[in-house]
Amino acid sequence: MIPPHTDTVAAARFFRVFGDATRLRLLQLLLERGEMTVGELVAAVGQPQPRISTHLACLRHCGFAVTERRGREVHYRLAVDGLDALLAQAFGVMTPISGRLASCTRIGPDWM
C-alpha cells in the first residue's frame, strides 16, 4: 500500500501544486467550465493578470493544463483525468477537520 519512498516525494510535490489557493481555484474553474481564456480566468479569479499567468505557467509546465492560441487569445484546458474525483475525495476527508486546519500555525496565512 505504501508506495516507495520516491513516490512519496513526488506526491508531496503534486500536493504542493494544490497548496496554493489561486492555483487550486484555476483548476476548479477549468474543471467546471472546460476551457477558458486567460482573460476569463483573470476575471473569474479577480486577481492581477501577471499573477494568474505565473500560476498558469506552473500548471502548464507540470502537465495539469494545455493551451491553444487562437489569434490573440490563449485558451486553457485541463490535461489530467480524475481531478473531479480527487477534489471530491479531498473535501470529504477535510470537512470534519476544517476548523482545526484553519488554526494550524505550521500552515500559514492564505494567499487568496
Add this chain to the structure above:
Amino acid sequence: MIPPHTDTVAAARFFRVFGDATRLRLLQLLLERGEMTVGELVAAVGQPQPRISTHLACLRHCGFAVTERRGREVHYRLAVDGLDALLAQAFGVMTPISGRLASCTRIGPDWM
C-alpha cells in the same frame, strides 16, 4: 461543482499539509500500520526525532491523527476517513505527469 471561495482557501491549506514529504510519509505509515509510537515512526522515516515530532504535532493539531499515551510511549493513529482513497486517487492523477512535476521550478527542492 466549484465549492465556494472560502472552501477553496480551506482546501489549499488541507493540501499544504500533504505538501511536505515527511508529513505525507507519516500519514502513509499510519494508514498502513494503523497505530505506531513516535519511536517507531522515527525509525521508519529515518529522520531525527524532533523533526518527526514537529510534524506529528501539526498532524495532531489539524485533526489528522490522535494520540494515546501508554507509559513512556505515545501512540499515534489516524483520525480521518477516506485517506486511502484520496491517496490512491492522487497517484492516479499524478502518475502520467510525474516527470513534468519533477522539474517544476515553482515547486522547489524536496525536504526528504
Add this chain to the structure above:
DNA sequence: CCAATATATCCGGATATCAGGATACCAGTG
C-alpha cells in the same frame, strides 16, 4: 529522589514560495 527512556517544544537560520509591478512578447489591424 535520581537516572534512564521517550517525546514535545523552541529558537535561530536557511531557503522556498508567494506577491507586485514593470516590461517583454505575440497577434491583429489599419
Add this chain to the structure above:
DNA sequence: CACTGGTATCCTGATATCCGGATATATTGG
C-alpha cells in the same frame, strides 16, 4: 510600420515553511 489587445516573463522583496540542535517535559523503575 505603429498601435491596440492579450498574454508571458522577470526581478525584487516579503514572508512562509522548512531544518538542526538544544532543551524542556513526561513516565518509569530503582
